[in-house]
């Protein structure tokens with residue numbers, strides 16, 4: 317069952333999501349060669365608590381950290397640790413927060429210093445996939461119109477979409493129905509309705525879409541070792557299209573349009 321949210325509930329999801337976006341904007345300033353991923357995690361946990369929210373991932377199915385950090389061929393769910401970021405890396409940062417029992421979830425991929433042209437293009441294409449998906453998150457569309465938008469854009473650029481992980485409904489839980497795959501034909505699945513709130517999160521690989529899980533039990537990497545990027549927004553379906561909730565307060569939480577800012581910062 318897909319739970320429709322009242323506007324007071326969307327207000328709380330918006331609060332949680334803004335804290336996520338603002339934390340990611342702070343992290344953008346910290347991501348540079350030499351910093352460890354554990355330092356990024358510690359900063360983020362302190363920031364979330366200071367803002368009066370709770371980390372959504374810590375303790376979720378036993379996940380031990382606030383942040384997921386996924387470097388280069390890591391796709392999602394990378395564990396913070398003593399690894400120091402190096403010039404030329406790309407790092408996916410995925411973060412959830414809880415405010416008064418309601419969840420917000422967002423992710424982005426950032427360059428560490430100067431990066432290759434391929435890495436830059438992969439990040440740009442993945443973010444474009446998210447923007448195009450958000451444009452399909454409208455009352456009356458089918459759920460799989462979102463999925464199809466991601467896949468068709470990624471593949472048109474020569475990349476592949478990861479199938480092993482999906483986006484999701486979000487609200488009083490981090491993961492609610494429906495699942496939001498990043499692939500599939502359009503015109504399938506439930507019709508989108510006012511009050512649905514979705515976390516849309518394309519994961520795009522340069523090479524094959526196959527995934528392998530490392531021995532830590534969490535980190536998902538591309539099976540062929542190719543670079544991977546991940547962007548995620550929490551969006552609410554309104555009368556005027558999708559409202560991106562994982563944006564900073566100064567943005568005013570704009571309604572998505574063709575020129576809309578897709579980034580979480």
Ligand code: MF3
Pocket residue numbers: 372373374376377379384393410411421422423484515517548
């Ligand atoms: N954005 C990811 C998701 O929705 C992050 C979950 S990480 C976990 O699945 F640690 F909480 F599992």
Ligand code: CO
Pocket residue numbers: 421422483484515517548
């Ligand atoms: Co998510």
